[in-house]
Amino acid sequence: MSEASDSPPPSQNPVISETYDASKLGKLEGLEAVRKKPGMYIGGTDERALHHCVSEVLDNSVDEHLAGHCSRIEVTIHVDGSISIRDNGRGIPVDIHPQYGIPGVEMVLTTLHSGGKYGQGGYKFSGGTHGVGAKCVNAVSEWFEVEVSRGGQVHHMRFERGKTIKKLEVIGKARATGTYITFKPDNEIFRETTVFQTGRISQRLRELAFLNSGLEIAFLDERPAGSKPETYYYKDGVEEFVKQINTGKTPLHPKPIRITKETSVKNDDKQSEIHLEVVLQYNDTYNDQVLCYTNTIHNPDGGTHLSGFRSALTRAINQFSKANNLLKDKDPQITGDDVREGLAAVISIKHSDPKFESQTKVKLLSPEVESIVGSVCYEGLMMAFETTPSIAKRIVDKSLNAARAREAARKARETVRKGALSGGGLPGKLADCSERDPALTELYIVEGDSAGGSAKQGRDRRFQAILPLRGKLINTEKARLDKVLSNEEIRTLITACGTGIGEGDESVGGFNVNKARYHRIIIMTDADVDGSHIRTLLLTFIYRQMKGLIERGYIYIAQPPLYKIKRKKREQYVDNDEQLNRILLELGSEDVVLKRLKDQHVFAPAVIDRIVESLAAIEKLGAGVTRYGAGLAEYLDHHEKETHALPRYIARLREGNKESHEFLRDESARAAFLERQGLNADLTPVLADSGTTPPLPVEKKPVAPARRVTLHEIFESTEMTKLLKAIAASGLEINRFSTTEEARYTVTENVGQKTETTTELRAPLEILGHIRSLGRKGLSIQRYKGLGEMNPKQLFETTMDPDKRRLLKVSIDDAAKADALFTLLMGDEVPPRRQFIEDNALNVQYLDV
Ligand code: 0RA
16 A cells, blocks of 8 residues: 555544544544455455454564564454454554644554654565554454553553544553554454454464564464463574474475575666575475465465576576586486475565565565576575585485476376266266256265265265265375376376366366366365364365366365254254354253342343343353453452443452452553552563573563562453343343342243242352253263264265255365465374364355355
């Protein structure tokens, strides 16, 4: 986004800033523009855009690091779905801007055209769309808070949907500097989802730590109970990144080759600064993994940096082999494909003015980059080869082997293609459907013969085809293409799909998506480690060899249920634990009477449902409070009687082995508390170190004092207040959540029956607990461990029936991430990790098909 220097004075919120004269009222829309057209500013309103918001805020902190002012960043996802990004940079300026008359921080966060003084922060390289990043996030946040530590003071502001709600205010003394931003994405904007994906965020943070050597990044997801912070810190940055890619593989040479260069070029009469870092290390596999970045932004489609590097590599290897007489006459020519076998590399460039193909920056276009990367890499490689010729010889050998195998692979592909396209030879294991129009048919790839058998019996044979896969699939990561293609299971799969495989078009034996025999290809595996392994292998293969199927949206993952529950005559399948919990509450509140004893008021069934739902949500959010040693009921009792506003902070005091806590309503209560205690305002504890990181040079860790005070912000308070309002509106008395002496409610079950029982309850949360226990009564819960435990009818009803099933659609974005991740984060055989990665990163969207 470009920034106009002659832009009009920035907009102001009229409600808050009465001090600004009416002449400025005309520009009041400001961030409204972002809310009206989020696509233009944050690239949409989907899950990707949601995570993009985190990157925008994060990029500012990373820029502080690049400018040499920030050594540590902390990211925390809170229980209410908000997220915090804290850095120890200089802090956003808080002084009043001479021209606009508002504090720098307010300008940075509310005015679209804040160029000039605080727009760029003097950064040379910038990942984000600077000058708009944080303010756009502010605009699409239900609420957004910033705390700036600067000049010995902690300053605070709060915004809601981009509007200033609390003006800049000093809330205490600061011992250091930094910026602390927390925001909750607005579900009026992000209608699909506002749930942050742990895997997506942790992967980005790890990536950033790799690309910014010496930057320490801590991450905590507070949502799961008992979760612990992780710390990413890589002293050797990109070099460690490449080593990580090669984890579990055997490197061809112990030390990665590293090439760097800082230069500047003139382009279109503009001087651009370019920094280049390329690190590569060969391994013993047959695939290549080259990751490209511009200003720390991943470019999955490569671009001019990639093509420059590729041609340099091919040239250097050919040049070295020629100069050293390593080629025999009968040897084939070494091509670009050959030199990439077993290559792990990361190309990271910093560019002061990069050009990308699109808003999403998937591909770098800047033409000047190609020749710079090309010549720098060629020289660097030749230098490395000449310094250690033994290593160079190993690399040439590997490339030559690849060249010789290339012919074999081509033949193998040809055979597979002929087999697949000749029509006659559909595999015997495939139970095809009768419908011939691919748009109407679907293929289930099923793990194991027994589940395959059930699927064949249970399916609708008109349009559902079944392909059972037996045993372990070949790991396509570990074998060269010709070997992969000689694998029976893989061949059957290719033949059944009908598209052929590989790069290049059909005329060279390549892939043709229009030949797909089914427009839904559904992977159905067990919900265990083996199943997830098989799914991973299938997806990796499809991603690498039949990518078009994913691009067209033809690939799905089946969702077998996790539980079957049974009560009396009723049977129900349950997909996950959350749903199970909901069902328990539903069952528990069926046919019960809830009575308020004070006035014998009986709640209507619909009202009971609403009360139970709100109480359950409060209980879930309350986990955040109990983390800090307070009871949930006790916390809720501190709500303000009129507005139901809950305390925003909790202070924990520890003296020797005595512990106590105090709730603090808002920023001013917090300031008063700190004043009383004689404490700085930025004492909020940093995320605990995981122990992997060396001590920081900048921030000296204080010695643990005998007396310790920690301060925690309860971000959930906003959300919980809403719920309290809803409960109060339903007529439940919420003045006291703590248990009282006398009973306040009764719940009667089996109303009108012989077994009718009435239970007295003394607190709102007791009602919830009691109803849940009623739901559990007489219920049998069966957990499915594999598809094989279902009979054909059950399998169809739960997982294959288009009217009832849920399918996850695999998107190319997810698949690309997954593919990079498989090699990025994993050792060889670490199935639980694999499971984690799949669950988190391969976050496929829910679809009712
Ligand atoms: C504008 C100017 C300066 C710093 C920043 C913005 C800044 C923004 C963010 C956002 C998150 N963390 C941040 N840290 C700094 C320069 C300030 C100076 O010159 O002291």
